[in-house]
Amino acid sequence: MWLARRCALALPIALLLLGWIGFAGARPGGGSHYSGGSHSSSSSSSGSHSFGSSGGGGGGSVDLPPWAVVGFLGLVVLIFVLSAVFKKRAPRAAVAVDAVAQHAGIAALQGHDPTFDAAKFAERTRAIMTRVNEAWLKGDMGPARPLITDGVYVRFQTYLALLKSAGLRNVMVDWRVVGAELVAAESDQSWDTVHMKIAGEARDRDVPANLSAEEAQAKAKGAPLEPYEEVWSFLRRRGKHSRDGVPALEEKCPACGAQLPASEVVRCDHCRALVNSGEHDWVLAEITQPEEFDANSEGGSQQLLESVRAHDPTVSRQELEDRGSVIFWKWIEAQATGERKRLDRFCLQAGRPAVEPARLSEVAVGSCEAEDAPAIADGFDRVFVQLRWSARVDGAAPVNMLHRLTLARSSQAVSKRGLASLDCPNCGGSLAASDDLKCRYCGEALTGGKHEWSLESILQTG
Numbered sequence: 063m064w065l066a067r068r069c070a071l072a073l074p075i076a077l078l079l080l081g082w083i084g085f086a087g088a089r090p091g092g093g094s095h096y097s098g099g100s101h102s103s104s105s106s107s108s109g110s111h112s113f114g115s116s117g118g119g120g121g122g123s124v125d126l127p128p129w130a131v132v133g134f135l136g137l138v139v140l141i142f143v144l145s146a147v148f149k150k151r152a153p154r155a156a157v158a159v160d161a162v163a164q165h166a167g168i169a170a171l172q173g174h175d176p177t178f179d180a181a182k183f184a185e186r187t188r189a190i191m192t193r194v195n196e197a198w199l200k201g202d203m204g205p206a207r208p209l210i211t212d213g214v215y216v217r218f219q220t221y222l223a224l225l226k227s228a229g230l231r232n233v234m235v236d237w238r239v240v241g242a243e244l245v246a247a248e249s250d251q252s253w254d255t256v257h258m259k260i261a262g263e264a265r266d267r268d269v270p271a272n273l274s275a276e277e278a279q280a281k282a283k284g285a286p287l288e289p290y291e292e293v294w295s296f297l298r299r300r301g302k303h304s305r306d307g308v309p310a311l312e313e314k315c316p317a318c319g320a321q322l323p324a325s326e327v328v329r330c331d332h333c334r335a336l337v338n339s340g341e342h343d344w345v346l347a348e349i350t351q352p353e354e355f356d357a358n359s360e361g362g363s364q365q366l367l368e369s370v371r372a373h374d375p376t377v378s379r380q381e382l383e384d385r386g387s388v389i390f391w392k393w394i395e396a397q398a399t400g401e402r403k404r405l406d407r408f409c410l411q412a413g414r415p416a417v418e419p420a421r422l423s424e425v426a427v428g429s430c431e432a433e434d435a436p437a438i439a440d441g442f443d444r445v446f447v448q449l450r451w452s453a454r455v456d457g458a459a460p461v462n463m464l465h466r467l468t469l470a471r472s473s474q475a476v477s478k479r480g481l482a483s484l485d486c487p488n489c490g491g492s493l494a495a496s497d498d499l500k501c502r503y504c505g506e507a508l509t510g511g512k513h514e515w516s517l518e519s520i521l522q523t524g
């Protein structure tokens with residue numbers, strides 16, 4: 063999100079080159095349908111164009127013998143065939159590791175966390191990849207929730223629900239974590255961020271949901287074994303120090319070490335810590351496709367949110383973008399299911415903004431960017447979150463859209479929970495699976511923006 067935001071300049075250029083293909087995908091992380099293959103088809107079509115203009119007969123300025131025309135035609139056919147094969151088998155884009163950025167990132171982190179160890183972090187990333195893949199394949203991200211932010215969790219869960227509503231599920235076989243390596247790291251006044259290049263391979267297919275496990279596996283076995291790379295970005299509250307082990311992988315609280323309840327509960331019963339907020343340990347906060355990642359782009363702007371920061375010094379772009387992501391995916395789900403109750407608890411006012419039902423598939427986010435919004439003296443702070451995304455609508459070719467979410471929050475509220483969106487902001491009650499407008503434990507209203515950034519309006523801007 064914030065990461066893709068920094069790639070916002072590179073993105074339009076890349077999209078022009080790529081013919082703006084979707085960000086869609088079924089594999090966890092959403093990358094398996096993302097492809098740069100259009101490069102090869104565009105070069106072959108320009109080849110055929112030059113043939114047409116020189117050998118097109120009639121007013122042609124060059125006379126060619128028949129054998130040359132036939133030979134040339136044969137060559138064009140060959141180019142088309144080769145380019146089709148190449149397009150199909152084009153390897154996924156790779157993430158370039160820049161040693162300067164890598165060392166600068168590690169040094170910046172070690173400056174305030176001397177025990178940070180890049181090799182140990184790579185091991186940890188591999189273990190988390192495995193946990194995320196296993197949860198995805200079971201169709202329930204609950205067991206991975208302590209390790210991922212609410213924004214990432216809602217994205218996965220919504221994607222699984224969309225597949226299900228289309229009568230599909232994603233099956234992945236022969237998958238393997240190939241490696242993980244730190245590509246960049248950064249710190250701002252609120253958060254430490256580590257960007258990890260991850261490499262994996264898998265055969266994956268979307269299959270009808272009613273297939274038996276054996277039939278589904280057989281279908282996936284027929285898919286090519288495809289390597290892939292992505293950038294997984296982890297966040298942790300600045301000021302925390304690295305320790306050995308990953309408590310959340312062992313169902314333990316990263317704050318006090320107590321045993322956590324199984325499943326998707328992320329609140330420690332013992333110390334009340336919110337396990338996946340980034341306040342206590344690293345959490346997976348974003349997954350970026352290689353085509354969009356740029357390790358050398360500039361860091362986050364501290365100028366952002368100045369008007370909000372005047373009375374809430376802890377507000378951060380990262381929390382807004384995670385919140386924006388949760389709300390975006392709830393909005394997608396509301397359109398796809400025709401049930402806006404999924405969205406209402408995240409709105410400033412239940413029932414607003416209006417949501418039109420839409421048949422959406424292969425929904426994927428390209429970037430998510432928090433921006434300042436003009437101040438209005440009505441007791442609320444406002445920010446914009448810009449979302450660049452793509453989807454198939456009614457099964458048509460993927461289209462690209464830009465939407466601006468206006469989020470509002472009471473000017474009395476402060477950011478105190480790290481990255482957290484789904485559970486009650488008042489009592490901490492577990493509400494991840496709830497559509498209720500009031501907390502079922504303490505009765506606090508979840509709409510209204512009293513505690514949390516809430517959706518006021520959505521505007522399509524592109």
Ligand SMILES: [Zn+2]
Pocket residue numbers: 315316317318319320330331332333334335
């Ligand atoms: Zn605890």
Ligand SMILES: [Zn+2]
Pocket residue numbers: 486487488489490491501502503504505506
């Ligand atoms: Zn509550």
